[in-house]
Amino acid sequence: MxxxxxxxxxxxxxxxxxxxxxxxxxxxxxxxxxxxxxxxxxxxxxxxxxxxxxxxxxxxxxxxxxxxxxxxxxxxxxxEMRQLDPAGTVLFHHVPDRGERxxxxxxxxxxxxxxxxxxxxxxxxxxxxxxxxxxxxxxxxxxxxxxxxxxxxxxxxxxxxxxxxxxxxxxxxxPRYTGVSFLEAWFHDVETRHPGIAELVGQGSAAAADGDRGLFAQRSSGGHIRVYIIQRVPADWITAGGLTPGATGAIRALLLERYRHWSPRLRRLITDNDGPYVDRPVFAxxxxxxxxxxxxxxxxxxxxxxxxxxxxxxxxxxxxxxxxxxxxxxxxxxxxxxxxxxxxxxxxxxxxxxxxxxxxxxxxxxxxxxxxxxxxx
The missing domain is CATH 3.50.50.60 (FAD/NAD(P)-binding domain)
Structure with a gap:
């Protein structure tokens, strides 16, 4: 300059x-x-x-x-990435090459x-x-x-x-609401407290969807995994259902009903989280x-x-x-x-x-x- x-x-x-x-x-x-x-x-x-x-x-x-x-x-x-179907079958699995950047x-x-x-x-x-x-x-x-x-x-x-x-x-x-909403769930010390989820997700991420609902799980460092419960719902779906974002048990029950046809292994991404959910509607x-x-x-x-x-x-x-x-x-x-x-x-x-x-x-x-x-x- x-x-x-x-x-x-x-x-x-x-x-x-x-x-x-x-x-x-x-x-x-x-x-x-x-x-x-x-x-x-x-x-x-x-x-x-x-x-x-x-x-x-x-x-x-x-x-x-x-x-x-x-x-x-x-x-x-x-x-590393895994794509599964709602039954828990692995459809796609990418393992990065050594030194892949x-x-x-x-x-x-x-x-x-x-x-x-x-x-x-x-x-x-x-x-x-x-x-x-x-x-x-x-x-x-x-x-x-x-x-x-x-x-x-x-x-x-x-x-x-x-x-x-x-x-x-x-x-x-x-920004305008896209019609799709995330609900974030956290899992800590996964190798000890959530070994099944740790194995499911691997070192990277794992995803599954059925056209109206999805799950996306992603590992962070320090033994943490975040799961995003993805739905096509109104932006205010929690309050419209008479609930509050802190009503973890009631939200979980509603989600289990919506994901009732999914495999028990995948449903643990909804039920076993540590702490409350975090509501994240997607805007653009x-x-x-x-x-x-x-x-x-x-x-x-x-x-x-x-x-x-x-x-x-x-x-x-x-x-x-x-x-x-x-x-x-x-x-x-x-x-x-x-x-x-x-x-x-x-x-x-x-x-x-x-x-x-x-x-x-x-x-x-x-x-x-x-x-x-x-x-x-």
């Missing part, structure tokens, strides 16, 4: 996309702050495991100078720690929940936070996920989702192109982050950088979103290979 004074860049959201963008900017000597609503890096569970693909997520980590460290933390054995798994928490540890001290400002973006389109922008603080920025990057507050500054679009942004160029605000990841969870989200977010940071480093002005970034990102996101539009239903499909190739689409 040859701009003087140096641009003030504020990234909203300390997820993989926001942190990757910050890391690459700092590698190019560009100052940046990241603002996140969480009170700290350990404020909440970071979720399950992610597969980072060679053509996008790994590309971003290479540009961030973190690829080899990622491989040291990743679990290539997590690429196409899309190794890494826990979300470990990836976040890797990225956080690579940033300059004080880069992330915790407890900063964005309320709104103000100021003129040409800048500077004013960011108003829930704690009453206000800052100015020459570029605001919305990396704040599905329900982005930054998105409102450039687009009126809001309208397709295509674009906006008029704005020289001071842009979006990346789910804030820009929320899609069904079919293995592309974090990879696209990290590729977005990489390309945006490089554009800022290579262009004379912020406006030129944003234009160059969006010229590539928006068509790519639109093409992928069209491929995946309505594809949440594929999570319930009985067709092979289903989960086996969804991440490569």
């Amino acid at each position: 040859n701009t003087s004074p140096a641009p003030r860049i504020a990234i909203i959201g300390a997820g993989p996309g926001g942190l990757t963008c910050a890391r690459i900017l700092q590698r190019h000597g560009i100052d940046v702050t990241v603002h996140d609503r969480d009170t700290g890096p350990a404020a909440r569970d970071q979720g399950g495991t992610l597969d980072l693909h060679a053509g996008n997520g790994q590309t971003a980590l290479r540009e961030a100078g973190l690829l080899e460290e990622f491989f040291r933390l990743a679990r290539p054995e997590g690429q 196409v899309k190794p798994e890494i826990d979300r928490g470990r990836l976040r720690d890797l990225l956080l540890g690579s940033l300059q001290p004080g880069t992330v400002r915790w407890g900063h929940a964005l309320r709104t973006v103000g100021g003129p389109a040409e800048g500077p922008r004013r960011l108003y936070f829930a704690d009453g603080t206000t800052i100015e920025a020459d570029l605001v990057v919305g990396a704040d996920g599905a329900w982005s507050r930054v998105r409102r500054a450039v687009s009126p679009a809001t 942004l309208p397709v295509p989702h674009t906006w008029e160029h704005n020289p001071t605000v842009t979006l990346l990841g789910d804030a820009a192109h929320l899609m069904p969870p079919l293995g592309v989200g974090v990879n696209l977010a990290m590729l977005d982050a990489c390309e945006l940071a490089l554009a800022v480093a290579r262009h004379a002005t912020i406006g030129e950088a944003v234009h160059a970034y969006e010229k590539t990102m928006l068509p790519r996101a639109t093409e992928t979103a069209r491929l995946l539009d309505g594809a949440a239903a594929e999570l319930l499909s009985t067709e092979l290979p289903d989960f086996a190739t969804a991440g490569d689409r």
